[in-house]
Amino acid sequence: ELQQAARQPAQLVPRPPVVTIMGHVDHGKTTLLDVIRQTRVAAQEYGGITQHIGAYQVETQGRLITFLDTPGHEAFTAMRARGAQVTDIAVLVVAADDGVMPQTIEAINHARAAEVPIIVAINKIDKPTANPDRVKQQLSEHGLVPEEWGGETVMVPVSALRKEGIDELLEMILLVADLRELRAPVDRPASGIVVEAQLDRGRGPVATVLIKEGVLKVGDPVIVGAVPGRVRALMDDKGQQRQEAGPSTPIVVLGLQDVPQPGDLLMVTPDEETARRIAEERAQRQRAEQLRPTARMTLESLSRMAAEGEARDLHIVLKADVQGSLEALQQALEQLSGDQVRVNVIHAAVGAISEADVNLAASSGAVIIGFNVRPDANARRAAEREQIDVRTYRIIYEVVDDVKAAMQGLLKPRIEERVLGRAEVRRTFKVPGVGVVAGCYVVEGRANRNASVRVLRDNVVVHEGKIASLKRFKEDVREVASGYECGIGIDRFNDVKEGDVLEFYELAEVSPAAQVTAGNRGGA
Numbered sequence: 001e002l003q004q005a006a007r008q009p010a011q012l013v014p015r016p017p018v019v020t021i022m023g024h025v026d027h028g029k030t031t032l033l034d035v036i037r038q039t040r041v042a043a044q045e046y047g048g049i050t051q052h053i054g055a056y057q058v059e060t061q062g063r064l065i066t067f068l069d070t071p072g073h074e075a076f077t078a079m080r081a082r083g084a085q086v087t088d089i090a091v092l093v094v095a096a097d098d099g100v101m102p103q104t105i106e107a108i109n110h111a112r113a114a115e116v117p118i119i120v121a122i123n124k125i126d127k128p129t130a131n132p133d134r135v136k137q138q139l140s141e142h143g144l145v146p147e148e149w150g151g152e153t154v155m156v157p158v159s160a161l162r163k164e165g166i167d168e169l170l171e172m173i174l175l176v177a178d179l180r181e182l183r184a185p186v187d188r189p190a191s192g193i194v195v196e197a198q199l200d201r202g203r204g205p206v207a208t209v210l211i212k213e214g215v216l217k218v219g220d221p222v223i224v225g226a227v228p229g230r231v232r233a234l235m236d237d238k239g240q241q242r243q244e245a246g247p248s249t250p251i252v253v254l255g256l257q258d259v260p261q262p263g264d265l266l267m268v269t270p271d272e273e274t275a276r277r278i279a280e281e282r283a284q285r286q287r288a289e290q291l292r293p294t295a296r297m298t299l300e301s302l303s304r305m306a307a308e309g310e311a312r313d314l315h316i317v318l319k320a321d322v323q324g325s326l327e328a329l330q331q332a333l334e335q336l337s338g339d340q341v342r343v344n345v346i347h348a349a350v351g352a353i354s355e356a357d358v359n360l361a362a363s364s365g366a367v368i369i370g371f372n373v374r375p376d377a378n379a380r381r382a383a384e385r386e387q388i389d390v391r392t393y394r395i396i397y398e399v400v401d402d403v404k405a406a407m408q409g410l411l412k413p414r415i416e417e418r419v420l421g422r423a424e425v426r427r428t429f430k431v432p433g434v435g436v437v438a439g440c441y442v443v444e445g446r447a448n449r450n451a452s453v454r455v456l457r458d459n460v461v462v463h464e465g466k467i468a469s470l471k472r473f474k475e476d477v478r479e480v481a482s483g484y485e486c487g488i489g490i491d492r493f494n495d496v497k498e499g500d501v502l503e504f505y506e507l508a509e510v511s512p513a514a515q516v517t518a519g520n521r522g523g524a
């Protein structure tokens with residue numbers, strides 16, 4: 001229904017430009033936004049008190065300009081990440097004393113990616129150390145050549161502090177806007193984009209919406225993202241109640257059933273029933289998307305992709321017990337890099353695999369390789385939750401072999417170990433003729449007589465082998481459950497110490513299908 005309505009022949013009318021102010025921190029974005037608002041709004045006839053609603057309009061030469069008043073490109077990119085394009089012109093603020101800085105360049109790149117024209121405000125020209133020519137020179141190096149040097153970029157010297165150059169800046173904004181011939185249809189159901197939204201104690205959910213098309217009216221049934229509602233009241237940036245709002249107008253909308261997200265699209269629906277139905281469909285789709293597991297990088301998935309001729313870089317978080325092994329491994333792994341697949345060790349450190357390592361791997365799509373170290377309890381839980389491929393090894397060439405095989409699409413089905421349980425060593429006894437027996441308390445899972453055992457000291461593996469004896473009191477038993485004490489003798493290992501952790505595990509081949517559905521179980 002919504003699309004049908006949108007297809008009606010459009011009657012286009014001119015609309016005000018929507019401007020975002022970007023630039024490096026401390027170069028004066030906030031000051032400039034405040035000055036424009038104060039000087040211009042005071043000159044108007046409304047007499048209302050200005051409200052911070054996320055955007056405002058000013059009048060200059062009898063024409064309106066809309067400013068988004070969340071400075072910085074974070075807001076700009078956050079909106080764009082959600083598919084919302086609201087900005088027509090970007091004003092890039094560069095402090096004349098400081099010049100082009102990292103965030104200046106970022107802002108240029110973001111505006112370019114969005115194909116939004118840039119006007120430069122060279123700010124702080126009141127400062128004795130101001131050097132506008134140097135700023136122009138630096139900007140030219142980044143492709144922004146000032147008009148007076150034969151380029152196409154409008155650059156206006158201003159002092160936000162002394163309120164100088166503001167009229168010229170606004171004039172230039174209108175000039176650039178005119179070149180873009182900004183128009184919007186009005187004879188169709190209104191749509192807009194949420195700029196800001198919150199829950200107000202007295203008024204319920206409130207959202208500032210920038211109208212894109214059509215005219216939003218009090219009483220209109222709407223859908224905003226996945227939130228339905230009916231417009232109960234409209235309020236402008238001067239705190240005045242309005243009956244309607246047209247294109248490029250920022251307006252506070254009351255009457256939504258929930259708080260939408262910035263970047264959400266508002267659309268007027270034929271009736272409230274339609275709004276509710278669309279809301280339900282969208283909520284359902286959102287839930288489905290949340291449930292779908294994200295594809296994590298594992299050595300298996302890398303191998304599958306490589307086998308299908310798809311090249312992917314491999315990021316690795318590398319942890320080892322000592323510096324020497326760490327360096328040797330890092331070098332050996334990075335040497336595996338080829339033209340197709342690059343191996344990139346993004347973090348290498350000595351010590352147990354921690355939750356921070358898992359988070360790093362999750363945010364950067366890396367696998368974790370532990371050499372003679374194990375994940376601690378928090379890391380194990382995090383790896384399970386985040387489905388991170390955590391692989392632990394005790395032999396260097398096995399690490400290199402596995403990574404190489406994965407890069408060539410030849411990784412063998414994994415012999416995966418299943419941890420059956422863990423026990424803490426509380427005391428040790430020397431038993432003549434037997435050796436040292438560890439008095440243990442099973443803290444997790446179970447101890448099993450036939451399982452393999454691994455001795456951990458501060459999460460570093462000090463021994464791996466077989467169990468020689470498992471006893472409850474004086475009796476030999478097959479299994480001891482968590483919460484119980486037991487005595488454990490370890491085959492050919494008498495160096496067990498109080499405070500050690502015994503990990504019981506068994507080995508089994510993991511079928512490829514199980515790997516796909518169950519994801520990676522962290523090699524533990």
Ligand code: GDP
Pocket residue numbers: 023024025026027028029030031032071123124125126127158159160161162
């Ligand atoms: P933002 O981080 O880009 O929003 O920068 P602000 O607007 O917070 O300004 C940073 C600092 O620069 C503040 O101390 C302002 O008072 C100062 N400032 C802003 N504009 C000017 C100006 O035109 N001249 C001078 N001298 N200082 C300014």
